[in-house]
Amino acid sequence: MPSYIVMGAQWGDEGKGKIVDVLAEKMDIVVRYQGGANAGHTVIHGDTKYVTHLIPSGVISGRSVNIIGNGCVVSPTTLLEEMDILRRQGVSFSPENFIVSPAAHMVLPVHQYLDKVLNEKIGTTVRGIGPAYTDKVQRTGIRWERACDGSFEEAYREHLDFVEKVYAIIEKKEMRTLRDGIPELVRTVESLKPFVRDARPVLAEAVKNDSNMLFEGAQGTFLDIDHGTYPFVTSSNTSIGGAYTGSGIFLDFKKRIGIVKSYTTRVGEGPFPTELFDETGETLRRHGNEYGATTGRPRRCGWLDLALLKQSCIINGFNYIVFSKISCLSGLKTLQVAVDYHPDGTPVYRELPGWEEDVLGCTDYLALPENCRRYIEFAEDFLGVPFGLISTGPDRDHVIERQPVF
Numbered sequence: 042m043p044s045y046i047v048m049g050a051q052w053g054d055e056g057k058g059k060i061v062d063v064l065a066e067k068m069d070i071v072v073r074y075q076g077g078a079n080a081g082h083t084v085i086h087g088d089t090k091y092v093t094h095l096i097p098s099g100v101i102s103g104r105s106v107n108i109i110g111n112g113c114v115v116s117p118t119t120l121l122e123e124m125d126i127l128r129r130q131g132v133s134f135s136p137e138n139f140i141v142s143p144a145a146h147m148v149l150p151v152h153q154y155l156d157k158v159l160n161e162k163i164g165t166t167v168r169g170i171g172p173a174y175t176d177k178v179q180r181t182g183i184r185w186e187r188a189c190d191g192s193f194e195e196a197y198r199e200h201l202d203f204v205e206k207v208y209a210i211i212e213k214k215e216m217r218t219l220r221d222g223i224p225e226l227v228r229t230v231e232s233l234k235p236f237v238r239d240a241r242p243v244l245a246e247a248v249k250n251d252s253n254m255l256f257e258g259a260q261g262t263f264l265d266i267d268h269g270t271y272p273f274v275t276s277s278n279t280s281i282g283g284a285y286t287g288s289g290i291f292l293d294f295k296k297r298i299g300i301v302k303s304y305t306t307r308v309g310e311g312p313f314p315t316e317l318f319d320e321t322g323e324t325l326r327r328h329g330n331e332y333g334a335t336t337g338r339p340r341r342c343g344w345l346d347l348a349l350l351k352q353s354c355i356i357n358g359f360n361y362i363v364f365s366k367i368s369c370l371s372g373l374k375t376l377q378v379a380v381d382y383h384p385d386g387t388p389v390y391r392e393l394p395g396w397e398e399d400v401l402g403c404t405d406y407l408a409l410p411e412n413c414r415r416y417i418e419f420a421e422d423f424l425g426v427p428f429g430l431i432s433t434g435p436d437r438d439h440v441i442e443r444q445p446v447f
């Protein structure tokens with residue numbers, strides 16, 4: 042059984058965690074290739090709810106090797122905290138089942154501080170993501186390889202001197218706090234050293250053996266630094282290209298899975314053509330419990346934007362779509378879907394009839410109300426990609442399989 046990639050097709054929070062969880066269980070290798078703790082995947086397994094931000098979801102089932110690829114940015118403190126929480130939930134980590142690439146960059150407290158003072162207008166998650174990638178591209182970053190050769194402390198001290206020279210915005214008091222934090226940070230980095238090693242031979246071997254591999258995308262296509270709604274984006278390639286640059290391996294993904302929420306949401310600032318500011322937007326937020334998993338912020342809500350999704354399909358070459366949260370649309374009289382844009386950028390809508398019936402947990406496609414099926418099929422025809430899985434609720438078995446996932 043070969044390789045899978047799961048990507049968000051919109052602006053994140055499409056419900057990637059659930060499908061990743063279903064897939065991860067059967068995988069030999071699970072890879073995160075971009076982003077950092079700005080992601081938030083919620084996985085419900087039995088009675089336990091696991092929230093991962095950095096660590097690939099494969100750790101939960103315990104049968105796969107989990108890799109944080111070179112394309113990620115990883116805070117030592119956040120990583121250790123996340124490992125500790127998962128350990129308390131019974132997850133175990135060893136250098137065999139968990140690998141951090143030495144070429145991944147560190148997110149350090151100074152990045153988190155700079156994110157707060159420099160990026161307000163983007164509405165970031167304040168996890169230090171942008172400033173860490175800035176350092177990477179500027180070639181002043183600190184990579185995880187520093188954990189291995191004992192040179193981390195020196196590198197970070199030098200880095201703080203550099204930052205102090207460059208950024209007048211950082212107060213003296215803050216610089217002191219950052220420097221005072223060094224000894225503890227050094228201990229944290231030291232404790233993570235066993236997990237840092239070159240993941241590429243592991244990946245190459247897995248490809249050779251035709252192992253089951255899952256590449257777990259974070260964020261969504263329109264948060265991509267190149268293809269998204271710049272500058273209101275994250276600082277990595279969230280679309281398919283990021284899987285290659287962020288891991289160092291070529292694979293011909295058997296399934297390129299796009300997760301599409303059956304309406305649209307966005308957190309933070311930036312364009313959102315189908316955004317609803319009325320009662321209907323409120324209803325969607327309430328039905329979908331649209332509050333950020335990472336920051337708790339209320340998400341902006343709006344109609345499904347098929348014109349935008351068409352672009353997402355082109356960028357990522359999706360050949361399988363998971364259509365999520367369909368149960369949140371019940372009770373709306375009519376539904377609008379954007380199929381194009383007017384010259385002024387406002388959406389051209391197509392109106393479709395809604396349905397009253399509760400479809401939560403439905404597992405049989407034909408048991409869905411006719412208008413619900415019409416909605417699904419309209420979107421499917423428009424995008425020209427099979428909607429293989431329809432998610433009808435938060436639980437693992439709240440799902441309609443129209444086309445086998447495996």
Ligand code: IMO
Binds near residue numbers: 276
């Ligand atoms: P998951 O993996 C939704 C958004 C932020 C902000 C912009 C830049 O849960 O889908 P950043 O902290 O990355 O520099 O913020 O990107 N953003 C997300 N929105 N889901 C996410 O991840 C996100 N990660 C970042 O809200 O607008």
Ligand code: MG
Binds near residue numbers: 054
């Ligand atoms: Mg999120």
